[in-house]
Amino acid sequence: MPTTGYLLGYDIGRSFIKASLLDAETGTMIASVSSPEKELEIITPDQGWAEQHPSVWWENVRHVTRLLRNHAGSKLDDVRAIGISYQMHGLVLIDNNFEVLRPAILGNDTRAVEIGERAFASLGEEACLKRLLNSPGNFTASKLKWVMENEYDIYKHIHKMMLPGDYIGMMMTGEILTTPSGLSEGIMWDFVDDKIADMVLKQFNIQANLIPNVVPNFFDHGVLTPKAASELGLKPGIKVTYRAGDHPNNALSLNVLQPGEAAAIAGTTGVVYCVTDKQVADSRSSVNTFLHINHSKDNPRYGVLLCVKSTGVLYSWLKKNIVTFGSDTLNYNQMNRLAELITAGSEGLVVMPYGNGTERTLENKPIGAAICNLDLRIHSKAHILRAGQEGIVFALKHGMETMLTLGMEIKEMRAINSNLFLSPVFCEAFATTINTEITLFDTDGSQGAARGAGVGAGIYNSVDEAFLRLNPVKVIEPNPKKRDTYLEAYLKWSNVLKRFLYAEENNLHN
Numbered sequence: 169m170p171t172t173g174y175l176l177g178y179d180i181g182r183s184f185i186k187a188s189l190l191d192a193e194t195g196t197m198i199a200s201v202s203s204p205e206k207e208l209e210i211i212t213p214d215q216g217w218a219e220q221h222p223s224v225w226w227e228n229v230r231h232v233t234r235l236l237r238n239h240a241g242s243k244l245d246d247v248r249a250i251g252i253s254y255q256m257h258g259l260v261l262i263d264n265n266f267e268v269l270r271p272a273i274l275g276n277d278t279r280a281v282e283i284g285e286r287a288f289a290s291l292g293e294e295a296c297l298k299r300l301l302n303s304p305g306n307f308t309a310s311k312l313k314w315v316m317e318n319e320y321d322i323y324k325h326i327h328k329m330m331l332p333g334d335y336i337g338m339m340m341t342g343e344i345l346t347t348p349s350g351l352s353e354g355i356m357w358d359f360v361d362d363k364i365a366d367m368v369l370k371q372f373n374i375q376a377n378l379i380p381n382v383v384p385n386f387f388d389h390g391v392l393t394p395k396a397a398s399e400l401g402l403k404p405g406i407k408v409t410y411r412a413g414d415h416p417n418n419a420l421s422l423n424v425l426q427p428g429e430a431a432a433i434a435g436t437t438g439v440v441y442c443v444t445d446k447q448v449a450d451s452r453s454s455v456n457t458f459l460h461i462n463h464s465k466d467n468p469r470y471g472v473l474l475c476v477k478s479t480g481v482l483y484s485w486l487k488k489n490i491v492t493f494g495s496d497t498l499n500y501n502q503m504n505r506l507a508e509l510i511t512a513g514s515e516g517l518v519v520m521p522y523g524n525g526t527e528r529t530l531e532n533k534p535i536g537a538a539i540c541n542l543d544l545r546i547h548s549k550a551h552i553l554r555a556g557q558e559g560i561v562f563a564l565k566h567g568m569e570t571m572l573t574l575g576m577e578i579k580e581m582r583a584i585n586s587n588l589f590l591s592p593v594f595c596e597a598f599a600t601t602i603n604t605e606i607t608l609f610d611t612d613g614s615q616g617a618a619r620g621a622g623v624g625a626g627i628y629n630s631v632d633e634a635f636l637r638l639n640p641v642k643v644i645e646p647n648p649k650k651r652d653t654y655l656e657a658y659l660k661w662s663n664v665l666k667r668f669l670y671a672e673e674n675n676l677h678n
Contacts, residue, residue, distance in 0.1 A: 173248035174198065174240075175627070176406075177618030178229060180254040180332055181414065182220065182274060183207040183436060185228035188614035189240050192248060192627050195637040197615060199239035203232040211271055216278035216525060219271035222260050222335050229336060233400040245403060250340065250392070251410035251621030253417035253613040254333030256353045259311045262335075264327045266344075270319065272332060273311045276477060278526050280310035283317070284355075287371050295367065297449040299360050301352075301457040301470075304368060306532075308354030313372040329378050333411045340400075341390025341408050346380040352459040353413050359447055362465065385412050385461040386624035409624030412461045414613055415441050416471050418584065421616025422609055423635040425462050425469065428579035432598070432606065434588035438479035438564050440571070442472045448574040454529045455570050461620075462631065472576055474567035478524035479560045480587060482537060486556050490549050504591040507554040512597070512650050513657040516541050517551045518664045519559035529567040535668040541660075554593055558654075561597040562661040568602060581606045585641050599644040601654045606644040 172193055179186040184207065188200040208228070211219040237244055257275030262268055273279070287310065288296055288303040296303055304310050308331065316323045330338070331354065334346045351357040351364060356379070358365040369376055383389065389408040397404035412420065419431040419441050430442040445468050448457055460469040483500070491498040491506075498506065522530070523537030539552060571578075585608040588594040599606045619634040628634040 173246050173627070174243055175249055175251070175618040175622045176244075176247045177251045177614040177616065177621060178232075178253065178336065179414065179417075179613035179617060180225050180229070180252065180336055181613075182210065182255050182276070185225060185232050186612065186614040187229075187232045187236050188612070188618050189236055189243060189247070190615060190618040192622055195619070195634070198243055199236055200612075200614065201232055201235040201239060203228040203235060210274065214279070218274040218277040220274060221271050222268050222332070225332065225336060226339050229339075230399050233402065237401055244401070247402060247406050248627060249407050249409045249621035249625035251617035251619070251624070252333045252336050252408065253412060253414050253617040254331060254336065256331075256413035256415060257307055258332045259308050259315075260330040260332060260335040261315065261322065261326050262328055262330065262338075263325045266327075266338065269322050269325055270315070272335075273315075276525060277311065278306055280314045281306045281526065281532055283313050284310040287368075291367060291371055293451060297451060299358050299367060300355055300365060301359055301447055301449040302355050303453045304355045304371075305453050309356050309368050309372060309374065312374060316373070326378055328380050330380060331413070333413070334380060337389055337408055337411055340392055340396045342393050343390035344380045345383050345389055347385050347411060348382060349385055349412060349416060349459040349461055349463065351379070351382065357459065386410055386620065388624070407625055408621075410617060410620035412617075412620065415439055415473055415475075416458065416461045417613050417616050417620065419443065419471060420461055420620055420631070421611045421613055422582040422584065423631070423638060424582055425460070425631060427469075428577055430578045430581045432564075432581055432583040434479055434560065434583070434594065435586065436480040438476040438560055440474050440564055440568055442571060442576050442578055444470050444472060444576060446470070446575065448472060448576065450570055450574060452531050452570075454531055455567060455574070456528070472571060472574070474529055474564070474571065476521065476529060476560065476563045476567065477527055478521050478537065479563075481524045482519070482521045482556055482560065483588065485537075486553060490552055500590070503553050504593060506550045507557055507591065507593045510550050510554040512653045514551050514555035514558055515546055516543065516660065517547050517555040518661050519552065519555040520665065520668065521556065521559040521563050529563070529570070530669065533669060533672045535672050538668070540664050557588065557591060557594045558597050558657060559661065560588065561594065561601050562658050564598070565601050565658060566662065566665065578604060583608050584612060585610050586612065595644045596647055596650070597654060600646045600650055601658055603646050603651065605646065607640045608642040608644065609638060610641050611638060
C-alpha cells in the first residue's frame with residue numbers, strides 16, 4: 169500500500185472546474201470544491217456553435233486550488249501527484265509562444281458536421297469503420313479542418329492543436345503532450361496500425377507536426393513548474409501523472425475497466441460507457457468507440473460511448489419553466505418527490521428529452537424536445553416531471569439497443585450517486601427498463617483523476633489497489649412488478665420518436 173501523502177485531481181468541465189484532494193493511503197476524500205459559483209459562460213457566435221476561452225479554465229483551476237487550500241490547509245503541501253480529467257472532443261490551438269490563437273471549440277459545437285460527413289464519404293465507410301471505428305463526424309479533427317477552411321489566417325500560425333486536458337497539462341508543466349485515448353476521441357487514431365491516423369491527416373491536409381507528442385494516460389506528464397506552482401499555491405516539482413477525457417475518466421472513477429462493465433452518468437448529459445475487448449463500430453455513428461484508458465496491445469480495452477446531450481439540460485429547463493413562478497420555485501429534491509406521486513408510465517404522457525442541438529443517437533437529426541399526448545383533463549406538472557425523467561431513461565435505452573446490436577453485453581452497471589441518480593423515480597425506471605442492477609458510488613470525475621494520478625505515479629501498484637476502499641452506497645434492483653409497465657411506456661415513447669424522425673426525414677428530403 170502507498171505511503172502517506174495526498175493526490176490532487178481536477179475535472180475540467182464545460183460548466184464548472186472541480187478539484188478533489190484524496191488521502192493516498194486510505195483513499196479518503198479530504199476536500200472537494202468547484203468554481204465558479206455560476207456556470208462558466210459558453211460563447212455561441214452562431215447557431216450550433218459553442219466556444220470557451222481556455223484562459224477561463226486556467227483562471228478557475230487557480231481559483232479552485234486556492235479554495236481547496238481553505239479546506240485542506242497544509243495537506244496541499246504534501247501532494248504527491250496530480251491528475252486531470254477534461255471535457256472530450258474540444259479543440260485548443262496555440263502558437264509558437266504557447267499563446268491561445270482563438271477560443272476553444274467545444275465538443276458540443278456542431279459546425280463541423282458536414283465536414284465529417286464529406287470525409288466519411290471520401291474515405292469510405294469500410295476503411296473508416298475498420299481503422300477509425302467511427303466516422304470522422306463532428307469530432308476534433310473535423311473541427312480543425314473547419315478552422316483551416318474558414319480561418320486560415322489563424323490556422324497558419326498554429327504550433328500545436330490540443331484537447332482541453334492537454335492545455336491544462338501544458339499550463340501546469342510547460343510540456344505539450346497528448347494520449348492515444350485522447351486522439352481516438354478526436355478520430356485521429358488508427359486502430360489497425362495502433363498509431364496516429366495518417367489517413368485522416370491526409371484527408372484533411374493536416375500537418376502531422378501539429379499533433380503533440382503521444383504518451384500513455386498513466387505516465388509522467390511533467391512536473392509543476394515554479395510559475396504554475398506560484399499561481400496555484402502549490403509546491404513546484406509535483407508530478408502530473410494522469411489525464412483522460414471525462415467519460416473514460418468517469419468510468420475509471422467507478423472502477424469500470426473490464427469487458428462487460430459499464431458506467432452511467434445522468435448529469436448535464438446522459439451517458440452509458442461500456443468496456444469491451446472487441447473492436448466494434450456502428451456504421452451510423454449513433455454510438456462511438458474509443459480507446460479506453462487501460463488499453464494495451466496485450467490486453468485491449470475499448471470504451472463504447474452513447475451520449476444523450478439533453479438530460480440535465482431538460483430537467484433544468486423544467487425547473488425554470490414548469491415549476492418556477494417568480495421567486496417561488498421547487499428545488500430538485502422537491503421535484504423528485506413530486507414526480508414520485510405519479511404512477512409509472514406517467515398516465516400516457518411522453519417527453520422527448522432532446523432540443524440541445526443534434527444528437528448522435530439520432531444520427532444528428534435535430535428533432536427538438538417535446539411534450540406529447542398531453543391530456544388537459546388529467547395531466548399536471550407532476551406528470552410532466554415524471555415523464556421527463558422517464559423520457560431521459562427511454563432515450564438512454566434507445567441508445568443502448570444499438571450497443572446490443574454491436575454484440576455488447578453489459579454484465580454490471582455502475583453509476584455516480586449524483587444528479588438524476590438521486591431521484592428514486594429515475595433509478596427505478598432506469599434499472600427496470602434496462603433490466604440490470606445498478607450500483608451507486610459516492611465519487612466523481614475529480615476523485616477519479618486523483619486516483620488515476622496515484623496509479624500513474626506508481627503510488628498504487630495497480631488500478632485495483634487504487635479502488636480497494638471505494639465502497640457502494642446503494643444498489644438499485646429492477647422492479648419485476650413494474651417491468652411490463654415500463655416496457656409498455658417505452659414502446660409508446662419509441663412510437664412517438666419514430667413519428668418525429670419520420671417527419672424530420674421528410675423535411676430534409678422535401
